[in-house]
Structures are given as structure tokens and as C-alpha cells.
């Protein structure tokens with residue numbers, strides 16, 4: 001497993017007796033090399049959870065196991081610095097993690113900090129740029145003079161340059177236009193499927209990640225409201241409404257078609273294209289008769 005949480009709770013506290021429990025009794029297993037989406041209404045605990053994944057926050061109760069490092073509430077923590085290299089965290093606002101006057105300096109900062117030679121660090125920086133589909137000429141540019149999409153990709157590249165096994169991203173597509181959003185999600189999918197990295201994405205836009213995520217965690221007021229596969233979510237999307245979220249269009253369409261034609265198979269890749277193909281393959285008519293059901297199977301398989 002890349003990440004395992006057992007009975008994890010987290011409370012924010014200040015010097016007074018004031019305490020706010022942001023996460024309560026979370027159990028979570030994220031397999032190595034998988035892509036996981038985390039959703040939940042505002043204030044449900046998503047960002048708090050992400051910070052537990054690389055030891056920025058430590059659980060107030062329970063156990064967080066990340067790769068081979070165990071962080072237990074109330075116990076002295078193991079050395080967490082190496083974990084910060086292995087689990088890369090991409091913040092919601094890329095400007096929070098770019099601070100040098102050239103993109104290259106930003107990208108080599110982490111690798112140099114973790115003891116790599118300048119030559120190695122520069123090679124890592126170039127590879128990370130290429131992995132994020134960025135032109136190498138941008139290495140010389142000031143990160144704050146890049147476009148929003150380029151800056152966000154550069155921020156991800158700065159994490160990627162450390163060659164992390166797990167990448168955790170807080171709303172990576174916020175503020176991007178629809179084409180850049182789709183492109184970025186596909187780049188993340190490549191990091192997962194082609195490079196075997198574990199990718200965890202917090203998103204308010206479930207629609208764009210649904211075709212790619214293996215599993216979902218949905219939080220409600222700091223507790224787990226749903227955890228499981230897209231198929232399980234597609235079987236009962238109403239749970240999202242109960243959490244104050246909008247059911248993504250693609251799930252609505254899939255549910256409508258599945259109910260009408262008694263489809264019990266795995267939902268197809270939930271993109272507009274695959275849903276359109278599926279609908280085109282179904283027999284015309286009102287559906288739900290055994291004849292039409294047979295017809296669908298012949299056409300679809």
C-alpha cells in the first residue's frame with residue numbers, strides 16, 4: 001500500500017482549550033500505483049487529510065502509514081524529511097511553492113536540498129519539464145511571468161523533479177480553462193499509468209477525474225461518507241447529494257442509461273465520448289424489455 005490510515009482523527013487546537021476536530025475515524029487504503037480522487041464540500045477536511053499524507057500534520061488519534069513509514073498519534077515521529085521527497089505535495093495555489101527567479105532554480109531546489117549534484121538536479125529538472133509537457137525554454141523564465149497553466153505545470157514539475165513515489169495534489173485544475181484542465185488530468189494519468197506513481201487528487205470537479213480515478217473517498221464533515229470504486233459510486237450517486245455535492249453529469253447520464261437498459265456491468269470510462277458511444281450502441285425504443293436488453297448486449301459487446 002502507498003498509504004494506509006487506521007482510525008485517524010485530527011483536531012486543530014490552539015493554546016486555549018479551543019479544539020476543532022477536522023477529521024474523525026478515517027480508515028483509508030491507497031494501493032501503490034493507483035489514482036484516487038478525494039471529494040467533499042468545503043470545510044469537510046480534504047486539505048487537512050492531504051497534510052497527513054506526508055507528515056506535515058500528525059494524527060491526533062490513530063495511525064498513518066505512508067510507504068514504509070508509520071506515524072502514530074502520541075508517539076515520537078520517525079524522521080519525516082525523507083518522506084517529504086517520496087511524497088510530493090502540490091498546493092492549491094502554485095505561487096505558494098515557486099519562490100526563485102527562474103523556473104530552473106525552483107526545479108533544482110528540492111533535488112539539491114536532498115543531496116543531488118547540480119548536474120543530476122538539472123537533468124531531473126529537464127525530465128520533469130518534459131513529463132509535464134513543458135517547453136525546456138521555460139526553464140530560464142521567471143515562474144511568476146508564466147501563464148496560469150504553465151505555472152501550475154511548473155509547480156507540479158518542481159515536485160516531480162524529486163522523483164516522488166506518491167504525488168498529492170490539492171485542486172490542481174482550479175483556475176485553469178477547460179482545455180488546460182483536461183490536458184493536466186491526462187498528464188497526471190500518464191504519471192500514474194506509465195510511471196507507476198500513486199496519484200491522489202482533491203477536486204471540486206469530480207466530472208473531470210471520474211474517467212481516470214480508480215477509487216474515491218468522499219468526506220462529510222470530517223468523516224468518511226463514501227469510499228470505493230467508480231462502479232460503487234455510480235451505483236448510488238445520491239450519496240454525493242447527501243454530502244452537499246452535485247452529482248457529476250457523466251454519472252447522471254450513466255445512471256439514466258443503466259437504469260433504463262438494466263445495465264449492471266462496470267460503468268464505461270465516464271467521458272462524454274464513451275457515454276455517447278454506449279448510447280449509440282443501445283437499441284432504440286423505451287428500453288427495459290428483455291428483447292431490448294438482448295439487443296443492447298449484442299450491440300455493446
Ligand SMILES: Nc1ncnc2c1ncn2[C@@H]1O[C@H](COP(=O)(O)OP(=O)(O)OP(=O)(O)O)[C@@H](O)[C@H]1O
Nearest residue numbers: 012013020022040041042043044045046047048049
Ligand atoms: N489551521 C487551522 N486551524 C484551525 N482550524 C482549521 C485550520 N485549517 C482548517 N481548519 C478547519 O478544519 C476544517 C477542515 O478544513 P479543511 O481546510 O481541511 O477543509 P477542506 O475540505 O479542504 O475545505 P475547502 O474545500 O474549503 O478547501 C474546517 O472546519 C476548517 O475551518
